[in-house]
Amino acid sequence: MKLLMAVILTLGLMAMVAGQLPKNEDRMCVHQMLSQGDALFCKGNLNVIYPEIGDVGCMYVPECNDFRQKISSWSQPSIKYSQAHEGDSLKTGNISGSELTGYQPPGPPPQTGFHRYQFILFEQPERGKPITLSTKEKAKRGSWSISDFIKHFHLGSPVATNQFLTQNYHDF
Template identity: 35%
Template sequence: MKVLGTVLVAVSLLLLLPSAWGSEASHTCVFQTLSEPDHKFCRGELEVIYPEVGDVSCSYIPKCQGYRQKLSQEWGKPRVRFPWAKKNKKYVLVMVDPDSPNRANPKHRFWRHWLVSDILGSDLRVGKIKGKVLTDYSPPKPPRYSGYHRYQFRLYRQPAQKTIALSPEDKESLGAWDLKDFVEDFGLGHPVASTQFLTKNHMD
């Protein structure tokens, strides 16, 4: 009887272990770093900071803890910080989705999610995006079954005495935005820093 009792206790403990492991695992959320070539886009130490998770630059947004759903439905605009910004210079911040409606057929590529000009470098150093809002922030909302989307942040130095504006046509539509023309029209040149994160629909 004593042996049988010992066996029963051992079996009970073994049955409890998986649930304990599962419970511990459910509290662990790993933000996986982007693989090549997506990782190459990240340069200049640009930080994109959301509540609860911190800097999501150059990473996948995991599904655990409801992070993808919160990103799409609850969280507002992130803090964007560039520690190397020149205090007295102005910058232009662009946030776009180059994978709209999906990465295989991005016919609406460079869907504009956020566009702000006249950002002072002193504000940018501490993550305050204050300036002229040309496109209000729109959270990432990838369609179901469209796979991962890249959400890219591009930071440009704004030429002195240059007023940045959208054309009437661009104001009417967020999708299929000609980012290249916009950059060339205002002489923005190459981004001084850029980063991105990848996420998909929270139901997928």
């Protein structure tokens, strides 16, 4: 094992010395987890699954394999929560129900660094106001306050949360 590791290290150093770094597609795809502070948001085993990458929860979307570009065009991820009390749809990721607003893929503008994309799961109260968005909230995804929404509909504490970070694919 030590010999094999030495050979791999030597080949890597030779490529660097010769100035021939491997192309992006040839590099190993590293899934970097979020910092300890950012990881505190990830609670409750909520999975956010995109094609090709898998579960992006609590990590940076890797730059390899054009994942940062692809994630901006893929359809909505599969969301799974294995500890759901009732309903196999949330356990399997085949969620159905009333959609408040359509999915929009991540699209961080160029030269703005990493952006957070957060997923928050609440248990819907059995009784109470029907959950809807106001006209103002429907107009623009970023035009409303999540904390006001939670208070208005008496949602309480989240059951599970997750997030990932990505940046514009032209920025690296």
